[in-house]
Amino acid sequence: MSAGAACVLGVSAVLALQAATAAPARKPTLAEEKPTGQEAIERGGYLVRLGGCNDCHTPGYFLGKPDHSRYLGGSDVGFEVPGLGTFVGPNLTPDRETGLGDWTRAEIVAAIQTGVRPDGRVLAPVMPWHAFAELTKSDMGAVVDFLASLTPVTRKVSGPFGPEEKADVFVMRIVPPDAGETPAEGRAEVE
Numbered sequence: 669m670s671a672g673a674a675c676v677l678g679v680s681a682v683l684a685l686q687a688a689t690a691a692p693a694r695k696p697t698l699a700e701e702k703p704t705g706q707e708a709i710e711r712g713g714y715l716v717r718l719g720g721c722n723d724c725h726t727p728g729y730f731l732g733k734p735d736h737s738r739y740l741g742g743s744d745v746g747f748e749v750p751g752l753g754t755f756v757g758p759n760l761t762p763d764r765e766t767g768l769g770d771w772t773r774a775e776i777v778a779a780i781q782t783g784v785r786p787d788g789r790v791l792a793p794v795m796p797w798h799a800f801a802e803l804t805k806s807d808m809g810a811v812v813d814f815l816a817s818l819t820p821v822t823r824k825v826s827g828p829f830g831p832e833e834k835a836d837v838f839v840m841r842i843v844p845p846d847a848g849e850t851p852a853e854g855r856a857e858v859e
């Protein structure tokens with residue numbers, strides 16, 4: 669090998685090394701997070717109970733029998749939003765395949781506070797992300813710490829289903845009143 673070629677190789681090795689160190693390290697995903705702050709985990713659990721996450725994200729809850737062994741493992745009842753489709757509260761445990769295990773902390777926070785999933789889809793407003801946008805940074809962090817501390821549950825929820833699609837789960841549906849009986853007319857009769 670000529671001295672020139674060795675020099676070129678040397679330079680490219682240095683450049684490659686720089687590129688490797690310059691690339692931003694991918695932050696740990698939920699499954700890799702090791703939350704240690706017991707206080708934050710407890711605060712997160714408190715907020716999760718208060719925020720109703722359990723109701724919409726635990727199987728059996730809307731059927732009157734929440735399955736505590738699959739806590740936050742995804743609902744089995746969908747919400748039908750007229751014109752938008754039917755949405756089932758997904759698995760929030762750190763399972764990599766079916767839950768949030770492969771999501772980073774930033775991705776989870778973005779979904780909960782801005783409604784934007786890592787794939788860019790905006791969550792249906794049934795998920796109250798507009799309200800959760802007001803959580804303080806430390807409360808939001810505590811919620812993620814709590815989710816990271818959960819036992820992973822392997823369970824993929826159905827959907828989302830388009831407005832014309834038939835959902836294969838129980839559905840909560842907004843049923844319009846009988847023809848001619850709009851809420852406004854109902855009020856007029858009472859007056």
Ligand code: HEC
Pocket residue numbers: 715716719720721722723724725747755756757758759760776779780785790791792794795796800811828
């Ligand atoms: C009233 C029901 C309801 C409540 C309360 C609720 N969620 Fe949701 N959530 C949903 C539904 C339904 C979806 C799916 C919406 C969609 O697919 O467009 C969802 C989606 C999500 C997602 C995105 C997950 C994914 O795989 O796309 C996260 C994260 C999430 N919720 C976290 C929470 C947390 C944390 C709380 C409590 C602080 C909470 N949710 C409270 C109904 C709810």
